[in-house]
Amino acid sequence: MADESGVGLAGEVRTLCDVIRTALGPFGANKLLVGADGNVQTTASSTELLNSLEVDDPAVTLVSSTATGFRERHGDGAGSVVALVGALLAEAERLRERGLHPTAIEQGYRTGLETALTTLDRTARSLDEYGPSAVARIALTGTRDPSARGAVADQVAAAVERIGDEVGSGDAGPGARDAIQVVSRTGGAAAETELVEGVVLDRNQTTPAMPRTPDRRGVAVLSSTVDVPTVGTEMGRVSRRVDLDVDSFEEREAVADYERSAFAERLDAAVEAGCGAVFTGQAINERVENELAARDVLGVERLDADELRRIARTTGTTVVPTLEQVTTETLGDAAVRVERKAGRDMTFVTDGAGETVYTLFCRAPDPRSATAFERSVESAVAAAAAAVRDGRVVPGGGAAEATAAEAVRREARSIPDRSQFAAEAFGDALMTVPRALGRTAGMDAWEAEVRLRVARSEGRDAVGVDALVGTTRDVLAEDAIVDPLPIRRATLTAATELATQLVRIDERLPATDLGDDAEDQEEMGLGPAGGAGRPNAD
CATH class of the missing domain: 3.50.7.10 (GroEL)
Structure with a gap:
């Protein structure tokens, strides 16, 4: 009945995760999608990629549906979830090859997650220092024009701040997403986006x-x-019917x-x-x-x-x-x-x-750009709403993940059992986000990681990757790069939960096989599956 091990399942999922990982950031690589009907399109949107891929593998479907559900719930961060899942599964495969049991891997991952979440809370800053416009600007990956990003981010922030208490309803701003609609139209430039008080x-x-x-x-x-x-x-x-x-x-x-x-x-x-x-x-x-x-x-x-x-x-x-x-x-x-x-x-x-x-009425020169820009504006609305709701942000550009990774590796040394290896691996997996941002920005990914580690050793936890400039810097300085704390926490939690589920899979069992085996055993006189047959009482 079993046709694949957990490692095999993880391998297929990691292929999907690698595709999504290279699309992270403002310079994420475009993917050429060729549909079954021959229709061809290009996109760098993680959500559009997940929705467009035609897959039958149940594990891949689970990852895709989880990421889609994450975006529907939080409005942003689906790509980071998938990328982290891929990194965690790669580390888990390496640990399993070394003989570490899935239970120990799960324990180490959960310990690492707890430490990472604590570190995120510790490194969080007040939103008042940077404003929701800075959060929205970072989420606007649909345009690389600095002036357009700034103008649209200001409009998003203005709308989010004006709706006030509406931001507080829901997990990461569904109330805000209901009060702020994004409509896109082909024709014009992104800078022509306008904020309309009302419905369009x-x-x-x-x-x-x-x-x-x-x-x-x-x-x-x-x-x-x-x-x-x-x-x-x-x-x-109706009391009676008349023909x-x-x-x-x-x-x-x-x-x-x-x-x-x-x-x-x-x-x-x-x-x-x-x-x-x-x-x-x-x-x-x-x-x-x-x-x-x-x-x-x-x-x-x-x-x-x-x-x-x-x-x-x-x-x-x-x-x-x-x-x-x-x-x-x-x-x-x-x-x-x-x-x-x-x-x-x-x-x-x-x-x-x-x-x-x-209503944010967005403009873009062609249909593909209009769709991508609309999605990024929706992400900006969700990110700004989440930040306003919680009031805290963390350094962006992978800085928060790098700081959490260092804390997890340090905490792992105090674990007395074999799950220590898994906790260390969890810390290593967290670096996939800053590495991906560096790589898509044209930097040497490993050199960027080394710079981030050196900065942590010197106590500089705000050093991250500025993908638009193509270097590492203090991301809380001028033109701050910040992410909403609630979405970063939710991203780590969702990725860890999904990865541990996949790590513990050891077989894929079609439900029809179970039924066929039960029938075969009964025909052989062995009774129900899982136990020996009993003689007929009669």
Whole structure:
């Protein structure tokens, strides 16, 4: 049944991890992805790489899903998690070849993790010394233009600081990510990115006849299709069902006239209540589009749940099923307009009466750049939010990992059993991040590591790799390079947990094999798997 050892499984995972490791940092290597359909694209985004790779190996799938889940939860750091997993597995393979049992490896790794987390807490600085803009700037790997990075980072920091308490909800800022949406559009440069107070939708009105800027500020958010009511349908509980038989053309026309009249009454009532814009998650039927346009109502259809929620949040709208439920009390209040941006009409919902939400409207010259830049801005939002929430940062550029690695190796010398070797290996694995940053920046990776170790021996824990300059320096000096402490802690924890799970795998067992073996044993009279058969009681 077993076809691979844990070492074999780790080897396949490490291949994936090596690919991701070389994409770390602002100068991460691009990967040429060739899809099954022949579509070719290049990317240096760890998340996009993980999502695009077509793999069947269960261990590789586990790593990929863990990294994807980490990004969804924390918004940043998925690439570092995968790179660290690869380094930990490489060290574990070396230890296993020397005869160290997986249990001892796990014990040493967990001891190393505890020491590393303690060291991160000890080396943390107050965010007030550097500001959230510095955190956002480091996470913006989607552009290498210093002026663009600085301008966008300032906008990200401004939005994160303005939403205040929203940063505190969730693990690393899901509240912030809900209050700050990132929208990208091809056309223009990254420096043209703008911060909009409100919601920006990549959609326009359903028909050009509708107004681009309604006079009325009332906003209705609907959950169902906007269409004429069908005779016999009612909202709420139905006490009885009535079948309507229509035989003649005149009768059908009469029913249609009644339905159109009923819709007109509902629409007039909504307009009288102040409705100027209708947003729905379903469709706006073609036969009512002109009715909306004639009453100066802008309609936008097929919005997803997140977009509807953000609109309701910023306008103070109560989401209702149909126009029939729209009243003065359920309407929200905001300025709605359709504006042409980057060669395409987009809908802006601003100056809302509800909670404050922001949209970072990003620009890039081509689709690939737009996608990469949007992902990096999302990472910047998450990183800045995590830093503001916790109030602490650590030296970036691999400096925090180098300091933790030195502390782990020093602590390992006091461990009296064989897990000491694993703890030392854990410290060595932590250096994979600064080595990768140095290598992708064109430096000699091992020379960079030596410089970092010498700095630690001299008590300089803020020396790290400045990938943009291509050297090692005090990363807390001018143009500080800092990372949010919560994400760095979560990265080490997630990588260690996943690596120890993989290290303890000794066999891969298809579930069908277990069932087949059980059936074979029963046929041979051996009874259930795992025990000898018993004679029939009868």
